[in-house]
Amino acid sequence: MDEKVSTKTALSILAVALVSFSGIMSETSMNVTFPVLSKLFNTSLNTIQWVTTAYLLSVTVMVTTSAYLTKRFSVRTLWLTGVIIFTAGTLVGGLANNVPVLLLGRIMQGVAAGIAMPLMFNIIIANIPQSRIGTWMGIGSLVVSLAPSFGPTYGGALIDSFGWRSIFFILLIVPIISLLVGWRSVAHTTPAKLTQKFDSTAFILLAITLTAALLTVNQLQGGQINWSLFSVTVVALMVFIWRALTSKQLFLNIRLLLRPRYASLLLVVGLYMFANLGFNLIGPNFLQDIQHTSSFAAGFSLLPGTLLGAVLNPWFGRIYDLKGAKLPLYLGNFIFLLSVVVMALIAQSMTLWVLIVAYIVFTFGRNLAFGNGMTAAVADVEVDMKADANAIMQTFQMFMGALGTTVAALYGAGNAGMVAGFANFLWVIVGVALVNVVLLVIHFKSKVV
Template identity: 60%
Template sequence: MEEKVSKKTMLSIVAVALVSFSGIMAETAMNVTFPILSKDFHTNLNTIQWVTTAYLLAVTVMITTSAYLVKRYSSRRLWLFSIIIFMAGTLLGGLAPNVVLLLLGRILEGIAAGIAMPLVFNIVVATVPYTKVGTWMGLAGMVVSLAPSFGPTYGGALVDTLGWRSIFFILLIAPITSLLLGWKTVGEIKRQPLNKSFDVVAFALLAVCLTTALLLVNQLESGAVNWTWFAIAFITLIAFIWRGVTSTHSFLNLKLFTKLKFVSLLIPIALYMFIMLGLNLIIPTYLQGFWHTSSFWAGFSLLPGTLLGAFLTPLFGRLYDLRGPKLPLYLGNTIFTIVVLIIAVWSRHLSLIPIIGLYIVFIIGRNMAYTSAQTAAIADEDELEKADATAIIQTLQMFMGALGTTVGALLQAKSGVANGFQNFSWFSFILAILMFGLIAGYFLKRTAVSNS
């Protein structure tokens, strides 16, 4: 008899995913506002890009706590807290009179999304039958993926009509909808007993490391390495690793990094996010700066691809359930690599229509490989380690997403919108080739473990 997913479980997954949707929607919608924000607040593009980077950094830092939070608190309490924080941040961002308060609002939105993003995948793993995990990981991913589908077009349309502040106010519809769907459906999920206290020291060390690492990359615009940031990032990283190995408190299970099978998928997952969010920042800016496209059409360039990719994600999850990870991983990365190569070679000749077409194929390949890699990486782990695996995956991919936007803005600031677009595309192509080796390493290790 086929195992079914209850309506209550379905609605709870969608309700929690909507909070993540809200944060990513605001992040991608704000990308098309950078030229206007730069004028309104009388500052440069590299400073304004922190509207995106600050959000992604806040998400990243908050996700590091998710393995502890889902063991310590009920999923309902975490969901409600994320909604309250998100609505406060959204109102602050919409009313912000300066860049500092705008960034603070984005940070609050990031904290909320950082709670909700791993929570939705933990709910899927804990409540959905194993034979349908791939499909429902895809469906949860679809809700979140719809945000970058609509975000740039939504932001571009509002910037050209009601102004950039309306992006925040109208977005409040999403958390309100989440409350309506989840009030009677989001409840408790099975939790592992927790008899350890939260490791505040390890959390602080990792937060400082991630923040200073991004500041270090951001400072490269000056043409020199900031050795102070480098030293802080390096020292806190070493201290975090030492603390993670020796501490008796609860934070992230660093032993997962000793598993080659897990790491072989973790790195591609992070790189897919790095490349996608980097291009999501670069493409609208390139179209506006090089082809003088309007804010609306610059944002629209990403809509068809991300929208189609979002709706196809559950099908990619179903393909994983039926055929396993090999076909979607190899096929997805092949499509991804070919498109990135085409963009790198012809970037200076790509106007609005060719970019729309290429981005559609790019997202299909990316989502096919990314969804399968994430599902396999979590599903392969023991029950006691699934929450930690989810936290590590979400943390690294969001940090790499923040890094992608920073590198993208840096390349365009240093070499111009066209050269920056081309340079980032060539770099992405090299990373895509390297991912084939990591995927092959995963299957070799998987076969070895099965044989043993």
């Protein structure tokens, strides 16, 4: 039976989604400002890209707490906290007169998005009937996939007309709309009565691991590995795993990673985020630096594909409801692979309009597989572990997005030049699509635990 979703539930999802959307959109809207900010603050592309990476890292670290926060606080409390922090961070970013203050504002925006994004999916998982879960997870993934691609157009239009600060100030409209939509609809849910404390030690260890890992990758621009940072990453990761498996306090249930069906799709979804956010950085910068397009045109290059993905995402989720996961995942990855191979082969002669068409195909394939990958990953998990599964999924996505941004910036700023860097990064994405084929086979051949 096709059960209905109440208006109150739909509005509560929308209210939280607005915070998620604006947070993610603010991330990629800054990508087209990098040439301007590099000159303004007299710094390199690889340094200024931390305006994006610091945001993604703060989202990643914050999302790790979502399973605990969902159990500890009501949905309404978390939503209002996200709105307040996002508003404050947006003001700080818009008023910044140097890179450290700008980074502070971006980190605050990241904390807000790190609260709102998993909260949105948790509301969907907890309140949407099983017969509609694919469609509504598709709507949720629409936010995750639409916002990063819509951002460059938004940022490009504003920076050409009103300057980079307007990117922040105009976003202040969004929390106001979220409050209007959600004030009567976002529920005062009753938090669980927890007998266990939050495992702050495990949280700190994971935060150190993620930060050190990104710093290690960022340092590769010098042509060598920073072994000190690499050692910190490895040691912190090993201690975190030991702590997570032995502690009686609450944080993340990483035992889910031992389940092949869940772990394989976790990697698939994370690799799509790596590819998407990496391309969203290097694509517009390639157009500005090599094709000498305006900031607006470079940002606009991603918009047609983005809008198509937005329109089709709920339909992609409906395919999951009707046909299951196999068709959309395999078909989506094939289309994604085909688009990236073509772009990689013609990268050196890529024009604005060719990139627009290629990105439409890129987004069609990626979105078809991405949203349904998230739905299928959580589908097999027991009800009492779904919050953990969602938290791990969102954490890994954001980390891989930050990694994709960092790697793309390294290729763009490399000694080989932007043209070769763009082509080489596209071949990296081809490798991502091929790895995903193997991971999908593992998922569908593994038994449900």
